Amino acid sequence: MRQVLRPGASMPEVEIDPDMDVMILYTSGTTGSPKGAVSTHHAVLSASQSFAFRALIGAMMQPPREPNPHDTCFILAVPLFHVTGLIPVMLSCFLSGIKLVIMYKWSPERALELVERERVTQFVGVPTMTIDLLESPDFETRDTSSLASVGGGGAPAPPEMVSRVDKSFKRARPGLGYGMTETNAYGPQNSGDDYVRKPRSSGRSVPVLEVQVFDEDMNPLQTGEVGEICFRGPNLIRGYWNKPDATAETIVNGWLRSGDLGRLDEEGFVYVEDRAKDMVLRGGENIFCAEVEAAIYEFGDVHEAAVFGMPHARLGEEVACAVLAKKGREIDVDALRGYLTEKLATFKVPTIFEVVSEALPRNASGKILKRDIRDALVDRRN
Numbered sequence: 001m002r003q004v005l006r007p008g009a010s011m012p013e014v015e016i017d018p019d020m021d022v023m024i025l026y027t028s029g030t031t032g033s034p035k036g037a038v039s040t041h042h043a044v045l046s047a048s049q050s051f052a053f054r055a056l057i058g059a060m061m062q063p064p065r066e067p068n069p070h071d072t073c074f075i076l077a078v079p080l081f082h083v084t085g086l087i088p089v090m091l092s093c094f095l096s097g098i099k100l101v102i103m104y105k106w107s108p109e110r111a112l113e114l115v116e117r118e119r120v121t122q123f124v125g126v127p128t129m130t131i132d133l134l135e136s137p138d139f140e141t142r143d144t145s146s147l148a149s150v151g152g153g154g155a156p157a158p159p160e161m162v163s164r165v166d167k168s169f170k171r172a173r174p175g176l177g178y179g180m181t182e183t184n185a186y187g188p189q190n191s192g193d194d195y196v197r198k199p200r201s202s203g204r205s206v207p208v209l210e211v212q213v214f215d216e217d218m219n220p221l222q223t224g225e226v227g228e229i230c231f232r233g234p235n236l237i238r239g240y241w242n243k244p245d246a247t248a249e250t251i252v253n254g255w256l257r258s259g260d261l262g263r264l265d266e267e268g269f270v271y272v273e274d275r276a277k278d279m280v281l282r283g284g285e286n287i288f289c290a291e292v293e294a295a296i297y298e299f300g301d302v303h304e305a306a307v308f309g310m311p312h313a314r315l316g317e318e319v320a321c322a323v324l325a326k327k328g329r330e331i332d333v334d335a336l337r338g339y340l341t342e343k344l345a346t347f348k349v350p351t352i353f354e355v356v357s358e359a360l361p362r363n364a365s366g367k368i369l370k371r372d373i374r375d376a377l378v379d380r381r382n
Contacts, residue, residue, distance in 0.1 A: 018042035024241050025083050027181045036241030037181045044087065046208065047184035047235040048095055051088050054189060054206050062192035065171055070119040070146045073099040077111055077125045079364055083185040084153055088177070089124050108132035112142040119146040123172075126366035127157040128304070134161075134168055135303065135326060144169055151175025151191065158297030159199035166196050178202035178270060182256055183209070186235045188270045200294065201269040202262075209233035213264055218252055221263075226273055229262045230255040261288070278370060280309035280317050287319055287348050289370075295343040296321060299336050301329040304360050308370045310352055310377065320352035322360060322373050331355045352377075 022041045026034040074093050078085040093100040101118045103110065106125075112133060114120060123130070130150055133139060150165050150172045151157075157176055165174040175191035188211060190203030205211040212220055213227040221227045232255050239247035250257050261279065262272040273279075273288040280287040289307040296305040304324040309317035325331045333353045340349045354377055361369045 016041060018045075019238075021238070025081065025086070025181050035243055035246055037237045038239055038241050039184055039237050043235050043237060044091070044184055046233070047087055047186040048091055050186050050206065050208050050235060051092050052096065057207070058189070058191060062173070062194070064148055064173070068121060068146070068148050068171060070121055071099065072122065073101065073118060073120050073146075074122045074124065075111065075114060075118075075120045076100055076102045077106055077123070077129055078152075078366065081364070082366075083179070083181045084124060084177075087185045088179075106132075108136040109138045112136060112138050112144065115147060116143045121146055121148045123147055123150045123152075125152040127152065127161060128362070128366055130157070130165060131161060131303065134164060139168075145171060147172035149173060149175050149191070151177070153177040153179055153185070157199075159294050160298045162195055162199035176202055178272065180231075180256075180258060182237045182250070182258075183231055183233075184235045184237070186233075187211075187231065190269070194269075198269055201265070201271050203270060204268045205270070209235060211264070211270060212255070213262065214255070214257075218255070223264055223266055226261055226263045229258045229260045229270065229272065231258065232256065278308065280307075280319050282309070282312075282317050282319060282347060283315040285347055292319065292321070292340075292344065292348055292350065295340055296323065296336070298343070299339050301325050301331055302336075303327070304368075306360055306368045306370050306373055307350065308374045310374065318352065319348065319350040320354065320374070320377065321350040322354040322356055322377075324356050324358070324360060 018041050020041055021038055022044055024036040024038050026036055074089055076085055076089050080086050080090060090100060101114050101120055103114065106129065147169055148171050150169060151174055153176060162174045165172065173192040174195050175189065176195060177187060177189045179185035179187035186209060188203040188205055190198065190201050210232040212230050213225065214220055214230050215227045236256050239251065259275060260272050261274050262270060264270060272290065274290050278289055280289060292307045293305050296302055302323050303326040305321060307319065307321045310320040312318040323331055333355065337349065361372050363369055
């Protein structure tokens with residue numbers, strides 16, 4: 001029977017063990033079926049406290065351009081079933097007593113209005129949202145001087161966007177966090193001068209969380225070698241709900257396998273090259289989609305881009321891309337192909353260009369659904 005508490009009634013005494021389950025968040029499912037990621041009280045609080053410590057360390061190591069007269073204020077622009085919205089944004093604000101402005105649904109014009117009206121200082125979203133802000137017709141007329149940080153995570157950010165953010169706001173510096181549902185959003189972070197200096201990096205490892213790159217047999221790799229990025233720390237989930245096989249495959253000897261291919265440089269900065277399952281294998285050559293996408297985004301007319309593999313009878317796969325032009329512009333495919341030929345090795349340049357007129361399909365977390373784009377393109381070509 002449900003117990004109803006009346007006004008003034010005392011709360012019931014409940015014993016909570018740190019290792020008790022507290023919540024289930026479902027993964028985005030961009031490379032497979034979504035899985036229920038189960039976190040304990042200890043994992044969630046470890047992540048929340050770590051975000052606070054990292055913010056303090058970041059403020060000391062990279063102080064703002066100039067003092068901000070406005071109190072810290074976050075805007076919640078991503079859904080609460082997304083780990084970014086739930087833990088580093090909403091829960092962190094609750095724990096620290098920070099003002100939180102909540103949006104009903106994403107609209108860059110509405111976001112700019114709220115930033116100006118509420119004097120928002122921290123914008124956290126997926127990179128697409130940042131691009132939407134910069135491309136909005138309202139951007140030049142809205143006061144964004146209160147913003148101290150513009151960034152987020154959920155997907156790699158185009159390097160071109162990093163320098164654009166750094167030049168487009170009075171105070172705000174660019175930032176990127178590399179976390180997962182399975183890490184309760186906590187992970188490497190890149191921001192400020194470091195991010196401008198290394199715009200393709202997701203940042204360095206952070207307090208309490210270890211980062212290592214392993215080969216397929218879980219042997220650690222040397223600096224600069226590409227393998228699977230793995231995490232170990234108290235913020236990890238305990239496993240997947242009712243999926244022991246998936247849990248055993250993902251968490252090995254305490255290390256969480258991210259499914260991302262990447263490397264560490266000599267300064268400890270993490271570079272995510274691609275999703276392990278999304279990499280294009282063309283005639284025996286491994287092609288990292290993120291590298292090709294980064295080059296495409298540098299082409300001035302491109303607003304959105306997605307690179308993926310298409311079946312090929314002789315090569316196994318060929319490189320394809322879907323691109324959306326910025327408002328008021330058009331994509332000249334020959335010009336784009338020529339531009340990429342100067343930037344990339346010939347075998348990395350897409351042979352299939354799909355110019356679209358509408359925004360690329362995304363899941364509720366803001367990640368582009370490459371499988372849907374590829375499958376639709378395959379169907380049209382058959």
